[in-house]
Amino acid sequence: MKPVNIGILGLGTVGGGTAAVLQENATEISRRLGRDVVITAVCAREEAKAKQICPNAAFERDPLTLVAREDVDVVVELFGGTTAAKDAVLAAIGHGKHIVTANKKLLAEYGNEIFRLAEEKNVMVQFEAAVAGGIPIIKALREGLAANNIKSIAGIINGTSNFILSEMREKGSAFADVLKEAQALGYAEADPTFDIEGHDAGHKITIMSALAFGTPINFNACYLEGISKLDSRDIQYAEELGYRIKLLGITRKTAKGIELRVHPTLIPESRLLANVNGVMNAVRVNADMVGETLYYGAGAGALPTASAVVADIIDIARLIGAERSNRIPHLAFQPEQVREQNLLPMSEITSSYYLRVQAKDEPGTLGKIANLLAHEGVSIEALIQKGVIDKTTAEIVILTHSTVEKNIVSAIFAIEELECVEKPIVMIRMESLHD
Amino acid sequence: MKPVNIGILGLGTVGGGTAAVLQENATEISRRLGRDVVITAVCAREEAKAKQICPNAAFERDPLTLVAREDVDVVVELFGGTTAAKDAVLAAIGHGKHIVTANKKLLAEYGNEIFRLAEEKNVMVQFEAAVAGGIPIIKALREGLAANNIKSIAGIINGTSNFILSEMREKGSAFADVLKEAQALGYAEADPTFDIEGHDAGHKITIMSALAFGTPINFNACYLEGISKLDSRDIQYAEELGYRIKLLGITRKTAKGIELRVHPTLIPESRLLANVNGVMNAVRVNADMVGETLYYGAGAGALPTASAVVADIIDIARLIGAERSNRIPHLAFQPEQVREQNLLPMSEITSSYYLRVQAKDEPGTLGKIANLLAHEGVSIEALIQKGVIDKTTAEIVILTHSTVEKNIVSAIFAIEELECVEKPIVMIRMESLHD
Structure with missing residues (x-):
């Protein structure tokens, strides 16, 4: 079967990770997908670096040129932000390209417009990597739990904040001190506002809320309260009472309407979410038929995020330009690729x-x-x-x-x-x- | 779009649950899927009970007649066991019907044969409910983590055993006493061998192992050791040393070959798996790109299992007999079904x-x-x-x-x-x- 051709916008952390995953696991991915994934074009700031990461891909300085290329079936938007990214994504959809993006801000703020155009042009926009990094939570919400009325979602969906809260609890340190430590470790940005004031978590819970309840994306309605004003005394008192404080994104369907909010939250220490520490993420979903399910994993980082990006590419590649219906194989790998391996006594x-x-x-x-x-x-x-x-x-x-x-x-x-x-x-x- | 027609084999716990989910959540399912799911025929032991559960479905006493019906697109096999179930599934595939099954034993023992015939006849066999009930772990392994080389899986995948171990630890009771309690609560069968001796967990980890590593299903190679010989003293000593004892299904790719085994296992109490108690299930997957992810939820029960069965029906319905490509909608619900809802201040x-x-x-x-x-x-x-x-x-x-x-x-x-x-x-x- 002929390869699926992708063009990547942005070769930063996630873009570099995506190129690495596609190269490193090329064989395993083809065994599962039944066709190869080829990076035919990239757009990045530095041509030399791009050539180093993707030596066989065409380099494009202008994203709008890349998204118009005939040899690009899927545009992978990893610019971040909402200016160049938005223009490029809308232009790509206009050219009939399918989209994979990790850009939660773009979707939280312009998702309705993007999805409307995508429907019109009959293209797919996939965004597993936009929420909780490598955890396949979008797939769980859209597909795995599709038989359910979803009742509520609560998630630890910002690794930076969770790292800071975990450290404050363990060491009894003040917020400002732990923030400095997180910055030194690369877990927090030089300007950490976006993470610690709940904006990032707000984007993610807003997207999940729409998926859960069938509403448009409405980030403006999301209540945001971060962790910067938390006193370590409250963390200590909460612990003495049997609670942990976590920054949660929460959305819940009630008889009165939908709740959508991000704030520090006391949760009983016996709950699994209370035991999710460091930079890890976890999302708890409560649904009417299945009850409580929880999804845990790395919410950020080059390779975990790229794992989700590439899963989206694979999903799209199963549905487009294949000579025959390229369904998900029963045993995950294409039938001719299933082979005996030594099973240890x-x-x-x-x-x-x-x-x-x-x-x-x-x-x-x-x-x-x-x-x-x-x-x-x-x-x-x-x-x-x-x-x-x-x-x-x-x-x-x-x-x-x-x-x-x-x-x-x-x-x-x-x-x-x-x-x-x-x-x-x-x-x-x-x-x-x-x- | 015209409805997708299903025929259900077996109206026991899971069959009844499936009918209930399809009825209860019919509106929500259609909002997501874009078409209705209709039970056109059922096969069960008692016609009167079947008529009560599915009044509008044709009743068939003979499964082989049901699977041949023209008004059945998807056969949902919920007989359990490997005699009637196997014959019916193979016959259904022969008639070109797609299959949804919750039958781990059938797949662990005859999966290779079933999947071979399904490939030949170009039909889908879906089995989310066969492993860890309502947790969408098959979807995670086949799709969500498709960019990864999977390294290992460890799972608490038998609720009965986990309930018994949780009670033994909490109350210091002996195995035999807790087993009686579990039987009284309906968490253990009158003949509990299948659950407590690791057979059930063995079926499930065998299926996951094949999906992870691209091998045929090889249940005979799975080492099985149950919990019936566990002494509560060992549970207590383990706890004093900072460990919990869980019945784990484990599979791991090593340089020498693949490990595939079920046995009681000490795990450090700080790990999330150690804190999965009662009848709940959880599966931890370690993969090269995403790292550790974990999936938690109800591993059994009528409605949680039916949640997975119906998700599989929805997956198939998106791919068959639709007038237009019925892709997974961007916001989980069909575009015309996405609607504003009251967002609470x-x-x-x-x-x-x-x-x-x-x-x-x-x-x-x-x-x-x-x-x-x-x-x-x-x-x-x-x-x-x-x-x-x-x-x-x-x-x-x-x-x-x-x-x-x-x-x-x-x-x-x-x-x-x-x-x-x-x-x-x-x-x-x-x-x-x-x-």
Whole structure:
């Protein structure tokens, strides 16, 4: 099948990330999509840098020239802002190009106009990356939950603010100090207003509100209150009462009308949203049939955002210019690309382990056990005598570092042979969930 | 646009739920899809019950007759099991019908055969409801994360087991006792083997593994270890060491091959998965570009599962028999269905509130504040004197019950007028996140 051709507007953080994802995962993407994605043209500030990032793409200085090119099927708008971006997107739609954009401000402020023109011209405008970065929340709202009446959405959708609040809570620091730290780490802009005063979260919750309730986009109606006036004392008091303070975007359908607001919010510490820390994002959706669902992931960053941009490109590529209907394949990859891969037997998997051993409470027992583990190459993270079962028997709990399962199995077998140990030893696998 | 006609096989829990969702949310579904979904035929054990649930649908006693009907575009297989279900699905595909199924066992055991025939006959087989009930995880894996090389998946994907483990931890009860409780509550079957020994989770992680790595479905290679032998002592020791024990389905691509396994697993208590309790499900995906994402929601139940079944029907209906390309609308609802709705001003929203008041530490102050709140109809959940700022000033924290914002604003205004109170009063909104 012939490739789908894209033109990228802007090679900043997200634009560079998009080029990187398309290059790095070209094979995997083609295995799923059944065709290649080719960057045929780019528009950026510096030609030299553009040539470095996309050596095979034509360079265009003028976005309006790029969006008119015949060899561009999809225009990927990653300029940001609402001036050049708006002109380029409207012009591209005018030329019948499909659009992928990560630009929440553009959609929150001019989305109605853009979508109206897109309907007229019968083109698609996709914007997964505009809300919560790499989390496929737009897809969940438009497709996954399409059988539901959505009742409310509450989201941690600004990573900068969430990082600052997480740090204020953990360290008891003042807002101004943590902001400086966030700026040093690159988590906050030199001018952080947009993030910390709730504008960014407001754009995102406004877009989600429209998707949830079937209304036009109405950013002007969104109440915005940021975190800059939060006192760390309130964070501390809230915690003592069992709450965390998070900057939430909230929208809810009530009998009186729709609520649409961004503000610091106390939420009970037992809720999953309360435990979303650092720069991570999460969106909770409550819907009449499915109940509560929650979507968590990276809300910003070059590669996570590009993951969403490229997913949108793939969605469009399935629907356009294909020789046959290019449906989503059953097993995610094109049938001819589904292939057997080596499936590891359990003896070959890698894990860390929890062991509980009942053994005679006598000198030398621990040493013998530790030696047998070491003999199989299993290193110990913790070894704790948990309790005495009766006068002569103690219970020992061991956490191991990561090892291949056959090693721990051999070690357990050897330990069970010790005269001072009672069979069987309890073995439970552990996962750090970091990879 | 003409309706899409579906035939339902089986009107048990999920079948009944599907009929209910289609009826209850018919308007909302048509607003999104742009056409109606009509149940034209059903096959169930009891004709009388079927007529009650779907009065306008033809009743067929024989599934093979239903799947051959000309007035059925999509066959929704909700029999469960692998005998009648398999025959009916293969026959339906033979007749060129598209399939929606919630049957994880069928796909885990016969998926390769079913998908092969579906490719040959050019029909779609959708199965969102087969994994993690109402959570749109199949959509995330096949579409939302399509730009990524997926590295690993770890999921709490059996609600029965998760309920039992949550109860064992909270109450320190033994497995057998909690199992009886779960059976009484309807969370566990009379014969619970399938759930507690990991078979169900194994079916689901096997399906996700194929989607993640582009392999055929290979349930025989999945290692299964359930929770029936877990000792509540291990749950307790794990907790003392900072871990929770969860039944996880895990699949991971390693340099040596693919891991595919279900077993009780210690995970650090700070991870979101560790805090997924009761019958809820959650799936964590780690992928190269987006990093960690997590999807949480109800993994079973009539309506949550039906939410996924109907989403699949909608996906298929967008692609078949439509007079024009019926793309996913930009704002989730068909353009002509997007309409203004009343957006509430902040004064009209409903919330509970955290207030922090600095006031003179003298008799009567608390009473005056409480009276002014009561005067505006604001009831107090908690009122705590948090600390003394200096010799004469105390800090009071108040949590209110739910009220309309204009009431709390009036109350704050009145309290700030008190001579014993210092301006300004700090007000932060609270959300229980239960609706």
